[in-house]
Structures are given as structure tokens and as C-alpha cells.
Amino acid sequence: MFSQRYGGTFRVLEFTPDGDTICPMCKDTSCVVKDNKSGDEICRRTGRVLQERCISEEQEWRTFGNDANATGESKNRVGGANDVWLDDGGMERTQIATSNQRMARLNDTATQASQTDRILLEAFRTFRNVANHQKVRESVVERGKDMIKHLSDKDQLQRRKTEVHMLAVLYLACKEDGSFIQLRELRVGYPEITEEQLKNAIKILQKKLEGRPTVAQNQAAVLCNRVCSKLCIRDPHKSLIADACTAAEMQIASAVRPSSLVGAVLWLAVRMLGLTHRIKDIKDAAGAAVQTIQQACKKLEIRKIFSDEFIRLCKPEAVLELEGASEAGAIADGEGGSSASSSSSSSAVAPA
Structure with missing residues (x-):
């Protein structure tokens, strides 16, 4: 029971x-709502x-700095460590208000970040700026x-936290993740x-990072999706060609x-499908040289990398022509469409 004032009189509330x-x-509970902003029950x-x-007894709606990338807010009264990459989680530094200068200096000395964490924070800050730019x-x-x-743990970060080194880290991280980026873009x-x-x-970072455990990525398939998008090659061809890239990685x-x-x-694939893309178009989209593409073609066997589903979508005469050229060692010849050469002469470099 609780009494509440209404228009100069008190009425007893029941719960x-x-x-x-x-x-x-109205003697009803279903119509009673709480205004969380003013704290009123209406x-x-x-x-x-x-x-x-x-006074609300519910959990608070708070968003912490380390959850900045999360969508929405989370009902938490506490947050995790500010940065999981720091040895102290970023929670070591505490400020205490005091008028005693000696106590203030002692507190600063006891709670200041270690030199390793300071170098690490500076490197993270530079790397984040570089990553945001790209x-x-x-x-x-x-x-x-x-x-x-990893570089910090090996004491190799002191002189390698400049922008050029962070750009190199970004290049290696993109390569490992399958998101390829060219040097001129960086x-x-x-x-x-x-x-x-x-x-x-x-080159220096690659040597310093030797022995670091990594998560394997199907890099060719990821890059294939990106190149197909540039060449306006859509599904189902796009996904089937990506599968062929995965099989080609295992074959070579x-x-x-x-x-x-x-x-x-x-x-x-484009020659088997009868598309009009030239080798120059593929070279520009993939970021590879014509000669290296042709050398890789000689190492591939069509029936082993392309699925039966993909071959059914191709032109039969183009498939037979390329298989004949493969046996003759001239599979890399030709420029556009299905004009693969079936002659037994040695492979000629296609014009770029």
C-alpha cells in the first residue's frame, strides 16, 4: 500500500x-507505463x-568505447577492457584527485603506462589512421x-611505428585477409x-613476422570474386569460376x-564461355602480367579445375579446342572470344 496525492487529496495505491x-x-495494471526519462508511472x-x-531498478543503457563498432546499445553497467591488445587491458591508468603534490606524483608514477604499452598505443594510433584512410x-x-x-612481443616495434611501416603492415594484413591492395593505392x-x-x-616486416601463426585464407577465390566484379561477370559464372580457382590452387x-x-x-573461362574479354582486360583487372598468366595457363588442366556444371554452360567446340591446345602445349595462345589455337606450335605471347 502506498499513498499518492491527487488534486489536493491522497489516494492509496495498491500493488x-x-x-x-x-x-x-480504473483498477487495472495493464495500462500502467513508466516514463524512464522523468521517472513517472502513468x-x-x-x-x-x-x-x-x-528510481529505476533496471539495467542501464550504456555504450563503452571498446564497443564502438557494435550495433545498438547494450544493457551493461560495466564494460570489458578498453583494448585487449594491451598487457593491462588499458585499465591500468587511474587518476586520483588530491591537493598533496607528492601524493599526486606518486600516483602518476605508480599508474603510468609501461613504455611497451606507450609504443604499442602510438603504433596502433598510426595504423588506425592509415587503415581509416584506405x-x-x-x-x-x-x-x-x-x-x-607480434612485433612488440619480439621487441621489434621501437623503430617500426612510422607511417611507412604501418602502410607495410596494412599491405600484409590485406594480403592475409584476402583483400588485395596495390602499392600505388597505399x-x-x-x-x-x-x-x-x-x-x-x-620485405623487412615479412622477415620479422616469420613464425607468426596465421589463419589460412582461400586467397585466389576471394580475389576472383573481386576481379569478376570488375569484368562484370555475374553468377552463376562468377561462383563457378571461383570454385575453379580453389581447385587450381590445389592442382598447381x-x-x-x-x-x-x-x-x-x-x-x-571466358574463352570457353565465348565472352569478348581480352587478355589485356583480365590482366588489368587481376593486376598480373600477360606472361605470368600464360605460364599459369600451361599448368592447368581444364577437366580437373572446372566442374561439370560449368562446362555444360560453355561452348562445346571451345572446350574441345582448348583441350586440344592443352595437349599441344599452346593453351595460352589466342586473343579474345573462343579463338584458341589448336596448332602444335609453341605458345606465342598474346599482344597486350
């Missing part, structure tokens, strides 16, 4: 066993304010942070950094760059 307020006018049927300035996915950023943390916005400096930084034992492998598979 259900569950604690819900019963409106004294009956929607009669319009009366049953209680004022109530608008890469969050998965790429996390891979880059893992690389930076240098946009950083004209003072030369391509030679960036290449040297990448020698090291072939994913861009060259994708270019080779696409060059075979």
Missing part, C-alpha cells in the same frame, strides 16, 4: 504480488500520474593489430613515401601468385 502498480481509478487509460520520480574492413584492422602486437595521401621505401619496409604444386592464377583461370 500486485509481482510489484506492479494498480491504478486506483496510467494510459485515465492519464493520471500514479508515482513521481521513481577504408578497409575491420577484420583487416584486427589482423594488422595482431601483427603489430601511397595515395602519402606522396613523401616512395614505392621503393614501401617495398623495403614490406609450384608457387604461383594468386593474381596470376586467377588471371589464368579467368582467361580459360
Whole structure:
């Protein structure tokens, strides 16, 4: 029982066993709502304010800094560590208000971040700025942070936290994640950094990151989807060609760059489908040289990499012609459409 003032008089409020307020006018609980902003309990049927300035016992709606990428808000009173990559989780620094200067200096000394964490934070900040400039996915950023943390654990980060090194980290993170990016794209916005400096930084980081555990990615299939989009090749051809790239990776034992492998598979696919794409178009979209695409073509067997479903979509005469050229060692010949050469002469370089 609880008394509440109404228009100069007090009326007794009643509550259900569950604690819900019963409106004294309409004797109903289903119409009673809470205004979380003002703290009032209001009956929607009669319009009366049953209680004022109530204290909510529900969880708070709060969003923490480390949840900035999450969608919506979470009902939590506490958050996780600010940064999982720091040894102390970013929670070591605490400020205490005091008029005693000696106590303030002692508190600063006891709670200041370690030198390792300061260097790591500076590197993370530079890397985040570089990543935001390129608008890469969050998965790429996390891979880059893992690389930076690995360098920090090996005491190799002190002199490698500049922009050129963070660009190199971003390049390696994109490559590992399957989101390929070219060096000239990385240098946009950083004209003072030369391509030679960036290449040297990448080579150095590759040596320093040896032994770091990574998650394997089907790089050729991921790149194939991107190249197909550039060439306006849609499903079902797009997905079937990506599957062929995966099979080609398993077939070729020698090291072939994913861009060259994708270019080779696409060059075979467009000729079998009778499309009008030229090898120059594929070369530009995949970022590979004509010669490397042709060399990769010679190592591929059509029936082993392309599924029966894809071959049924192709022109039969083009498939037979390419199979004959493959046996003769001239599968890389031809320029556009289904004009594969079936002669037994040695492979000629297609004009770029």
C-alpha cells in the first residue's frame, strides 16, 4: 500500500504480488507505463500520474568505447577492457584527485603506462589512421593489430611505428585477409613515401613476422570474386569460376601468385564461355602480367579445375579446342572470344 496525492487529496495505491502498480481509478495494471526519462508511472487509460520520480531498478543503457563498432546499445553497467591488445587491458591508468603534490606524483608514477604499452598505443594510433584512410574492413584492422602486437612481443616495434611501416603492415594484413591492395593505392595521401621505401619496409616486416601463426585464407577465390566484379561477370559464372580457382590452387604444386592464377583461370573461362574479354582486360583487372598468366595457363588442366556444371554452360567446340591446345602445349595462345589455337606450335605471347 502506498499513498499518492491527487488534486489536493491522497489516494492509496495498491500493488500486485509481482510489484506492479494498480491504478486506483480504473483498477487495472495493464495500462500502467513508466516514463524512464522523468521517472513517472502513468496510467494510459485515465492519464493520471500514479508515482513521481521513481528510481529505476533496471539495467542501464550504456555504450563503452571498446564497443564502438557494435550495433545498438547494450544493457551493461560495466564494460570489458578498453583494448585487449594491451598487457593491462588499458585499465591500468587511474587518476586520483588530491591537493598533496607528492601524493599526486606518486600516483602518476605508480599508474603510468609501461613504455611497451606507450609504443604499442602510438603504433596502433598510426595504423588506425592509415587503415581509416584506405577504408578497409575491420577484420583487416584486427589482423594488422595482431601483427603489430607480434612485433612488440619480439621487441621489434621501437623503430617500426612510422607511417611507412604501418602502410607495410596494412599491405600484409590485406594480403592475409584476402583483400588485395596495390602499392600505388597505399601511397595515395602519402606522396613523401616512395614505392621503393614501401617495398623495403614490406620485405623487412615479412622477415620479422616469420613464425607468426596465421589463419589460412582461400586467397585466389576471394580475389576472383573481386576481379569478376570488375569484368562484370555475374553468377552463376562468377561462383563457378571461383570454385575453379580453389581447385587450381590445389592442382598447381609450384608457387604461383594468386593474381596470376586467377588471371589464368579467368582467361580459360571466358574463352570457353565465348565472352569478348581480352587478355589485356583480365590482366588489368587481376593486376598480373600477360606472361605470368600464360605460364599459369600451361599448368592447368581444364577437366580437373572446372566442374561439370560449368562446362555444360560453355561452348562445346571451345572446350574441345582448348583441350586440344592443352595437349599441344599452346593453351595460352589466342586473343579474345573462343579463338584458341589448336596448332602444335609453341605458345606465342598474346599482344597486350
